Amino acid sequence: MVIQKICCLGAGYVGGPTCSVIALKCPNIKVTVCDKSVERINQWNSDKLPIYEPGLDDVVKQCRGRNLFFSTDIETSIVEADLIFISVNTPTKTIGNGKGRAADLKYIEGAARMIADIATSNKIVVEKSTVPVKAAEIIMKILRANTKPGVEYQILSNPEFLAEGTAIVDLVEAERVLIGGEDTPEGQKAVQALCWVYEHWIPAKNILTTNTWSSELSKLAANAFLAQRISSINSLSAVCEATGADVSEVARAVGRDSRIGPKFLEASIGFGGSCFQKDILNLIYLSECLNLPEVAAYWQQVVNLNDYQKTRFTRKVIESLFNTVADKKIAVLGFSFKKNTGDTRESPAIYVSTTLLDEGAKLHIYDPKVEHDQIYYELLHPQVTNEPELVRKNIEIHDSAYSAVSGAHAIVLCTEWDEFKSLDYKKIYEVMMKPAYIFDGRKILDHEALLNIGFHVQTIGKRL
Ligand code: NAD
Ligand code: UGA
Structure with missing residues (x-):
């Protein structure tokens, strides 16, 4: 045919x-x-x-x-x-x-x-x-x-x-x-x-044919494996912070083994996106229905660790700011779940932002590609808050990183957009409140340079 x-x-x-x-x-x-x-x-x-x-x-x-x-x-x-x-x-x-x-x-x-x-x-x-x-x-x-x-x-x-x-x-x-x-x-x-x-x-060699059920399961399996790698490296990022090891160095050393490979070992504030969590939960449910509780518990841990990572990062932000962010201006850089997309579904930035808002912070958010309405939608959603008007008053969305950081107590970097690497951080330091804090949730900034400027810097998987 x-x-x-x-x-x-x-x-x-x-x-x-x-x-x-x-x-x-x-x-x-x-x-x-x-x-x-x-x-x-x-x-x-x-x-x-x-x-x-x-x-x-x-x-x-x-x-x-x-x-x-x-x-x-x-x-x-x-x-x-x-x-x-x-x-x-x-x-x-x-x-x-x-x-x-x-x-x-x-x-x-x-x-x-x-x-x-x-x-x-x-x-x-x-x-x-x-x-x-x-x-x-x-x-x-x-x-x-x-x-x-x-x-x-x-x-x-x-x-x-x-x-x-x-x-x-x-x-x-x-x-x-x-x-x-x-x-x-x-x-x-x-x-x-x-x-x-x-x-x-x-090329024909790249086209795999299987029976229908193997094909369906392979998709869930592929996403589960990818997410599991992220949770594995994120679990080690906590060990690194507690010991003085550096998670990037660990990932480089581990990934050099060709049986493991270097990709998808980037520690972060946790994975987001519309699929990883949904597809693992789907696999967990399937395993439970098939009466395989040990299998379900194994994959559940990947999701639990991801939640732990998001919580751990946000807690670090609050604790560093003298355990209170009430009425403090916090610049959130990046709102999409990863760079080069405007998609915010399950973005870790949502968890970070809602937690900071719950603690009374005033958020100044900038993302190069996410529409303003989309950010409001995510943060004012009935499942997120029952006081949307109050929350709206505590959010300001900006069209540039420079305007978002002006007068801020802290910068919380949630998405690894390339443009955040080349911002003029000296200029930014001058317009921020002191002590000025940067929390790099994606490990993309030059931490030494930031420390030299005078910032207090925290990141994932490395003590600074
Ligand atoms: P999406 O929400 O962006 O798009 C789905 C669209 O389907 C919506 O626009 C909706 O209006 C439309 N729709 C629903 N019922 C319809 C119907 N009966 N007739 C016509 N249109 C209808 O979703 P998505 O991100 O494109 O994901 C689609 C599927 O692909 C999901 O199962 C997802 O898990 C999977 N997937 C997504 C990605 C990704 O990167 N987003 C990657 C691989 C697989
Ligand atoms: C993922 C898979 O990579 C695709 O193969 C799959 O088709 C798709 O899900 C799907 O089924 O929807 P996607 O979610 O678009 O694609 O993006 P990824 O690049 O996989 O990133 C997912 C999340 O993991 C992002 O939040 C990203 O920042 C995070 N991540 C990724 C890490 O924290 N560390 C990494 O090393 C890699």
């Missing part, structure tokens, strides 16, 4: 960039990315895309209107597509059974029901969202229970491994593409059809 038209349900951080790159690399395929949100689709069709991702603007400009379309007309795109990606959100459940841990599959189910209602010809349905193992069975059940006469479905698992901030490079030069399908002649034909799409630019 040759794929001529692709539809993607979900124009988010995954659906948008992934399908833009498919359109770029497969000019012979028409790709339509759909979303229920009119606002999101309008943004994809405008000059200001809904997400900031280096290189994305260029790719969209090259393909939009040629073979890449963003649309709310879900019906037409489903009808004409040979292959449909489901790329909708799969957040952690907030109510009911499995609350706080299980993945909420209501959007996956909604997408499957939409396809079943609309499709009038055979479709390959590809699960791109991150889901618990056996989620493809749910999609299959819904589709096959509602099939119109003569319509057949194949369901594939094709999890996405891109990281935000490097999505375009990750997609264009993917180390691996994973495709899981049913071990039947029709299932294997569908797998081959999707392989053909990726083979437009990915």
Whole structure:
């Protein structure tokens, strides 16, 4: 089967960039990315895309209107597509059974029901969202229970491994593409059809095929392994601070062993982002449901350690400022969960900021890419505070780091944006209250130089 038209349900951080790159690399395929949100689709069709991702603007400009379309007309795109990606959100459940841990599959189910209602010809349905193992069975059940006469479905698992901030490079030069399908002649034909799409630019040796369940579990496993490395190095950062060892030196020495490798050993204020915590909680819930409590407890510790790291850092800020930050002006530099993205989902900066606000601090926040409204949304959310108006009075959002730090008692650096490395810290020192404190939650600043200027400096995994 040759794929001529692709539809993607979900124009988010995954659906948008992934399908833009498919359109770029497969000019012979028409790709339509759909979303229920009119606002999101309008943004994809405008000059200001809904997400900031280096290189994305260029790719969209090259393909939009040629073979890449963003649309709310879900019906037409489903009808004409040979292959449909489901790329909708799969957040952690907030109510009911499995609350706080299980993945909420209501959007996956909604997408499957939409396809079943609309499709009038055979479709390959590809699960791109991150889901618990056996989620493809749910999609299959819904589709096959509602099939119109003569319509057949194949369901594939094709999890996405891109990281935000490097999505375009990750997609264009993917180390691996994973495709899981049913071990039947029709299932294997569908797998081959999707392989053909990726083979437009990915070497065949980088395309791995497995059964559906292995593919689903591999995605959860990959994120769990990555997060586990961060919690491991963060646990050692606490040992370093207590002993005088330096966590960067430890990471360098440990990572030199090729069996361990140097990547993802950067100690920090804790990992954030929409997926690591959600996917590990998903794995924990799955393990509990499978009656594997020891496995669940093992992965739970990765999340616990991450919470501990965020708490430990924030406590250090408060204790250093004579155990009170009430009415003190604190500059928070960086609000996104990592550099090169405007995404704030599960950003450690949210925990740091809310804790400081609870202690009565006045926050002056600057992030190069996060919209002001997004910062207010995160800090005034009903789950975060029941006094939004009071909190609003204690937050000021700035358009430059220099204006945020003016008159501040302390700087708390939460995101590793490159521009924070080259600020003029002498000038900053002059305009701050004394003693002037810097808490470098990302280990990116030149600590010796800061000490020489006169700052009191604290960082992660190293005594200064
Ligand atoms: P997102 O929230 O940015 O986007 C999801 C979009 O789906 C939303 O715009 C929503 O309106 C839309 N949607 C929901 N139901 C729909 C329906 N029935 N029809 C059309 N649109 C619908 O989410 P995301 O960050 O793109 O993540 C999507 C999935 O990919 C999640 O399962 C996530 O775990 C996984 N993932 C995310 C990343 C990442 O970096 N963000 C990386 C790999 C995998
Ligand atoms: C992560 C994975 O890297 C992707 O492969 C995966 O596809 C994606 O999750 C997903 O499923 O959503 P992402 O969350 O976008 O990607 O970004 P990462 O680069 O993994 O960073 C996650 C968090 O860990 C950030 O807060 C980052 O600052 C932190 N981190 C990362 C560290 O604290 N130390 C490190 O060494 C690396």
